[in-house]
Amino acid sequence: MLQMQNIRENPDEIISKLKVKNFNASELVHSILELDSQIRADKKALDENLMQQNTIAKEIGQLFRLGKTNEANELKEKTGILKTEEKELQQRLSNTTSLLDELVVQLPNTPHPSVPCGKGAEDNEIVYQEGDPTSTSKEMLPHWELVKKYDIIDFDLGSKITGAGFPVYKGKGAKLQRALISFFLDSATEEGYLEVQPPYMVNENSAYATGQLPDKEGQMYHATVDNLYLIPTAEVPVTNMYRDIILKESNLPLKNCAYSACFRREAGSYGKDVRGLNRLHQFDKVEIVQIAHPDHSYQILEEMKKYAYSLLQKLELPFRVLRLCGGDLSFTSALTYDLEVFSKAQEKWLEVSSVSNFETFQANRLKVRFKDDAGKTRLAHTLNGSALALPRIMAALIENNQTPDGIVIPEVLRKYTGFSLIS
RNA sequence: GGAGAGUUGGCAGAGUGGUCGAUUGCGGCGGUCUUGAAAACCGUUGAGGCUAACACCUCCGGGGGUUCGAAUCCCUCACUCUCCGCCA
Numbered sequence: 001m002l003q004m005q006n007i008r009e010n011p012d013e014i015i016s017k018l019k020v021k022n023f024n025a026s027e028l029v030h031s032i033l034e035l036d037s038q039i040r041a042d043k044k045a046l047d048e049n050l051m052q053q054n055t056i057a058k059e060i061g062q063l064f065r066l067g068k069t070n071e072a073n074e075l076k077e078k079t080g081i082l083k084t085e086e087k088e089l090q091q092r093l094s095n096t097t098s099l100l101d102e103l104v105v106q107l108p109n110t111p112h113p114s115v116p117c118g119k120g121a122e123d124n125e126i127v128y129q130e131g132d133p134t135s136t137s138k139e140m141l142p143h144w145e146l147v148k149k150y151d152i153i154d155f156d157l158g159s160k161i162t163g164a165g166f167p168v169y170k171g172k173g174a175k176l177q178r179a180l181i182s183f184f185l186d187s188a189t190e191e192g193y194l195e196v197q198p199p200y201m202v203n204e205n206s207a208y209a210t211g212q213l214p215d216k217e218g219q220m221y222h223a224t225v226d227n228l229y230l231i232p233t234a235e236v237p238v239t240n241m242y243r244d245i246i247l248k249e250s251n252l253p254l255k256n257c258a259y260s261a262c263f264r265r266e267a268g269s270y271g272k273d274v275r276g277l278n279r280l281h282q283f284d285k286v287e288i289v290q291i292a293h294p295d296h297s298y299q300i301l302e303e304m305k306k307y308a309y310s311l312l313q314k315l316e317l318p319f320r321v322l323r324l325c326g327g328d329l330s331f332t333s334a335l336t337y338d339l340e341v342f343s344k345a346q347e348k349w350l351e352v353s354s355v356s357n358f359e360t361f362q363a364n365r366l367k368v369r370f371k372d373d374a375g376k377t378r379l380a381h382t383l384n385g386s387a388l389a390l391p392r393i394m395a396a397l398i399e400n401n402q403t404p405d406g407i408v409i410p411e412v413l414r415k416y417t418g419f420s421l422i423s
Numbered sequence: 424g425g426a427g428a429g430u431u432g433g434c435a436g437a438g439u440g441g442u443c444g445a446u447u448g449c450g451g452c453g454g455u456c457u458u459g460a461a462a463a464c465c466g467u468u469g470a471g472g473c474u475a476a477c478a479c480c481u482c483c484g485g486g487g488g489u490u491c492g493a494a495u496c497c498c499u500c501a502c503u504c505u506c507c508g509c510c511a
Contacts, residue, residue, distance in 0.1 A: 051480070053491080053492085062441085062442090065441080077491090079492095080491095
């Protein structure tokens with residue numbers, strides 16, 4: 001959520017910045033400003049009214065104490081008009097305020113100046129690429145055939161137990177997955193991230209605070225009896241740890257990492273893009289989150305991006321880094337880098353990480369603040385990234401490392417798997 | 424699931440209808456003393472809104488109500504703790 005003060009002071013700047021996201025904010029911003037000034041006027045009137053009521057109440061208190069009951073009762077009658085006026089003002093104020101809120105939450109975050117214009121994936125800017133994204137042979141099998149061949153992931157079994165998109169990892173497949181999680185967590189810890197194990201379900205407040213609610217696309221699983229939501233990413237519980245908290249400047253940056261299962265309904269998706277491990281309803285992910293000082297958040301974003309792709313280097317996977325264009329940027333993000341690995345049998349780039357700076361957009365609703373050296377309370381910047389999402393890493397590893405003898409495990413994982421080949 | 428007790432400022436903990444946005448202690452910050460530190464002493468120390476500033480307004484778990492006036496009374500929801508039951 002953008003800060004009201006910012007909208008008030010720089011409406012035109014916001015409108016022009018949001019054009020990069022292909023969002024026409026002009027009408028919305030003007031309605032917001034109009035409501036805002038109405039609210040401010042009403043608030044002032046209410047303020048004045050309450051002051052008068054408070055004064056009278058104090059006077060009555062004095063009179064009672066002095067035993068002047070008659071005078072006190074006279075004063076009591078005076079409050080009647082004030083109370084009616086107060087009720088009216090309160091009513092109007094609560095109406096306009098909720099109307100304003102409804103409008104403000106419709107405004108996406110303003111993109112960083114470096115974000116390129118563009119409509120979709122084809123306009124994303126490739127900022128870095130490493131490794132060889134070409135197939136070594138025409139006979140490479142896609143991962144969904146390989147996992148069947150070696151019996152390491154069973155999609156049909158998952159369908160039987162639960163439904164499509166809930167695979168069962170078996171034997172060395174399960175071990176490989178566990179190895180990746182341990183490798184990612186250990187690496188993050190070395191990088192200074194504090195590991196946490198968050199709940200996999202969150203309440204409404206948390207889901208609203210990080211922007212998953214309102215859930216217009218129906219992406220979240222909702223346990224209606226208890227009104228809890230299954231997390232679509234560990235970002236939700238981890239970032240919410242800092243909701244309504246005032247940090248010290250010296251505490252920043254705060255670094256957390258967390259492994260969690262992630263649940264997404266992915267309503268409306270179908271076709272070959274969702275084949276095999278490419279898109280699941282339940283998947284594993286290690287997430288990194290930082291709460292940063294506004295002056296350093298972009299430097300930190302670069303570090304997080306580099307950290308995420310250093311994992312891909314260690315796994316010896318060909319990858320590229322994209323700076324998302326305005327059209328592809330999420331509602332809450334100011335700048336996002338996507339990391340994609342090349343899956344050699346599918347001959348496709350697969351997104352395995354998304355590293356974003358939300359600036360104060362998330363912090364504003366979460367009320368994640370810090371006290372600066374001058375003693376002023378300010379909103380912190382929040383950043384997060386996947387490091388990394390498991391299934392597509394699995395897919396790429398399985399496809400790219402296939403040999404006539406079996407699937408070769410990258411060196412760095414062997415101390416975790418205890419084996420070097422799946423055959 | 425049943426019964427009971429709670430929820431107050433960074434923490435602990437007073438306050439049961441009228442100068443209470445809140446006594447006090449700890450912690451934090453500033454100072455005196457000291458070569459430096461500790462101790463001691465003095466001062467200061469919640470958040471948000473509005474304002475040039477003062478003033479003023481809001482906030483004592485959330486929401487609603489009673490009253491001229493609510494941290495204090497009533498209703499409701501959430502959470503925490505204790506005991507019992509069940510259980511990985």
